[in-house]
Amino acid sequence: MPAPRSARGFLGWLLAPERRGPLLIAPAIATLVIVNIFPLLWSYGLSFFSYNAKKIGVPPRWRGLDNYVDLFTDEDVWGRFQNTAVIVIGSVAVQLVVGFLLALLFAREFPLRRYLLMLVLAPMMLSLSAVGVFFKLFYEPTFGFIPRLVQTFTGEPFVILSTPVKATIAIVFADAWMWSPFVMLLVLAGLVSVPKYLYEAAEIDRASAWRRFRTITFPYIRSLLLLALLFRTIETFKIFDVPYVLTEGGPGTSTETISVYLFRVAFNYFQTGRASALGYIVLFGVIVLTSLYLYAIQSRSSESIE
Amino acid sequence: MKGLKFSIAAAAITAGAVLGGAFTAAPASxxxxxxxxxxxxxxxxxxxxxxxxxxxxxxxxxxxxxxxxxxxxxxxxxxxxxxxxxxxxxxxxxxxxxxxxxxxxxxxxxxxxxxxxxxxxxxxxxxxxxxxxxxxxxxxxxxxxxxxxxxxxxxxNMVTFYRTDLFCNAKERAAFKAKYKKALPCYYHEWQDVDWNQWGNIGEFFTRKKGSALGDGKADDDFYGIAYQAGKGYDFSTSQIHTMIWDAGGDIWDETDTKPASGVINSAVNVKAMEQFLDLLKWSPPVAKTGQMDIFVIQDLYMQGKVAAIVDWVGVAGPVIDPKASKVADKSAFAQAPGTRKSDGTINRSSNIGxxxxxxxxxxxxxxxxxxxxxxxxxxxxxxxxxxxxxxxxxxxxxxxxxxxxxxxxxxxxxxxxxxxxxxxDMWHIPEFFPLLTQQQEQFDKAITGQISAKQALDSVAAYQDKTLKEAGRIK
Structure with missing residues (x-):
């Protein structure tokens, strides 16, 4: 009769060298499955049902693809995508320009550079909702800094968040203020990697500043700029905190981004199935964007190798 | 034998403890x-x-x-x-x-x-x-x-918070009387005769530019006459607009009935009441134009001495009379909120409960x-x-x-x-409350920020309410 495997024997079997690797990553995999994969699959399932999470004992009702069809034909949804697109285009463009200019500035040596660099990087380390609150106070028409500053020149109260256009600009400004340093950081990494001898050679050849930039600097930072464009487009596409805190999506619904709308569908309207479907549409959008940019980066890399 | 003795003693102690516990109040339980x-x-x-x-x-x-x-x-x-x-x-x-x-x-x-x-x-x-x-x-x-x-x-419920140093100032009272042929309300009983029209007069009267005379001194900043809630968040504008609709004799959809909302929420009386609500915002601090003038914002503006009178919840009145929080703690008083004067001269003060x-x-x-x-x-x-x-x-x-x-x-x-x-x-208590409120708040916010008219807002609200309530089987 074989002896039962003792606890020590099981431990020995478990800790065998060939099982140590899987054993070490098992907690991380389990956490990932519980907090990420399972909710993802669960919400994917829910996206085909009519379901209200607040109602205990009311089972989900099968709707098939109806949630998706409804969303794709809903003017409100397209309106929110439009708001999001305007903010993405505006904010990412400003971030790229400002980040690039800041990188050019900080690529040079000047007094207090290190300290100023730390200061410039500070906004991207703040919490998103804190930035929302900060700018809400900044824009407040009676006490806020910007309205008071403008009023000293015009004599009239300056109300930034009163129209759809101005409110959109206000959000773009706040988001760009926060994330331009991120673009700067990436571009700066490219700029400092340019070998100095290339500039020296160009100087000997009497190349103009523009030509030096086009033929030496830009090829080094091109892929990093594309990477910044990719990251910032995806992140801004999901923007929630700043518009939610700053404008609550207003005036009306003019600055309500797709993420804010998704939150309202999920937690105000409590249409859990519909919100899950919308979540997957947003996810699909992000995946498409990511693939496009990854493709662009790959093409650029292969071009530079050739 | 020794063991037996010990067992008997232990049993006796246990029994005693149990019986004792049964006959006395037992904090241990x-x-x-x-x-x-x-x-x-x-x-x-x-x-x-x-x-x-x-x-x-x-x-x-x-x-x-x-x-x-x-x-x-x-x-x-x-x-x-x-x-x-x-x-x-x-x-x-x-x-x-x-x-x-x-x-x-x-x-x-x-x-x-x-x-x-x-x-x-x-x-x-x-x-x-x-x-x-x-x-x-x-x-x-x-x-x-x-x-x-x-x-x-x-x-x-909502009451009026007002500045006694302004409303009870002899010069201001005389000037108001001369301009509007009515008394500037100072005492509680005078406020009981204030309707929304006079609230507008008060707004106009106290809206002053920086440096203008104000009370016994001068305004150290732009100063505003009146404010009430007109914010997009939660139920902020709805609470005030419902109040003014009810005051004017209008109504909202009746949840105890199966009749549709159309014709009720967008009635001519309601449109007029909402137009008055929007019109009075012109005497409010500029934040009114952003659709973010909620109950905390007007409380803060009042406490900072930027506005002469506000209508706000009693629940946020405590800090107003706290000198640590409020610049106007020693010169604030409270009265009933205005209402709409009826043809018999009495005032309808129907309001949204809080x-x-x-x-x-x-x-x-x-x-x-x-x-x-x-x-x-x-x-x-x-x-x-x-x-x-x-x-x-x-x-x-x-x-x-x-x-x-x-x-x-x-x-x-x-x-x-x-x-x-x-x-x-009160407004509706039905499970569809939050969707109804959220859509209404969006439309009201569009009207407050000048994107649509009161009629357009109320028509949109009526259409959405009919659709939602029909889907829920609450109306025919």
């Missing part, structure tokens, strides 16, 4: 009962926690602890709804807005209390002592039924339910409610307290609250 309660973070709930910790003793001998989870009001609904829908069963009691009743009763979260009330004469006395308005709006579901779910933790009931959740065991109901009885008892009004910045909906001859003098805003309570109405 007292249980720890923790009641977790979700509540908005403001003075009336803070006072409840402090007073409970100071004075509450359970009648059962159990060690009852009330642990209030203070949640900021703007995110209160989302936090409570997320907790309930997640199934975490965290709260034994919840301070809830009356309009959430249908949603969470139908969802199976709030406990129906009738059987406990029927079995407990003390609870029956509590119900009998509650003001009828609160029974209708804050305790029962369906609306105005006798199915009880909650008790008033803190009833509230404050919240507290409810019990369905997953509590009998012991927790009885302890929680004892907490309800304690909170609504006359001594505690009296202290709440006198010292806690609160108000009471209990008739035994409200009808006390001294009530009006217990706090600077008690009289206005007491005079207002009979006028209170």
């Amino acid at each position: 007292a249980k720890d009962v923790i009641i977790n309660m979700a509540a908005p973070d403001w003075q009336p709930t803070r006072f409840m926690q402090e007073e409970f910790n100071r004075t509450y003793k359970s009648k059962t001998g159990n060690n009852v602890k009330l642990v209030i989870d203070f949640i900021p009001w703007p995110s209160f609904y989302q936090r409570v709804a997320a907790s309930l829908s997640s199934g975490e069963k965290k709260y034994q009691m919840i301070v809830t807005d009356s309009q959430w009743m249908g949603d969470f009763v139908e969802g199976g979260h709030y406990l129906k209390l009738n059987k406990y009330i029927d079995a407990d004469p003390e609870l029956q006395a509590v119900i009998a002592d509650m003001h009828q308005v609160l029974k209708d709006t804050s305790s029962s579901y369906p609306y105005k039924s006798t199915n009880y779910y909650g008790f008033p933790q803190f009833p509230d 404050g919240q009931p507290f409810v019990l959740t369905t997953w509590n065991n009998d012991e927790v339910i009885h302890e929680a109901l004892d907490v309800v009885k304690w909170w609504l008892s006359k001594p505690v409610q009296t202290k709440f009004v006198r010292e806690g910045g609160g108000q009471s909906g209990m008739l035994s307290v409200l009808n006390d001859p001294g009530y009006a003098t217990w706090s600077p805003f008690a009289r206005a609250f007491a005079d207002n309570i009979q006028w209170q109405k």
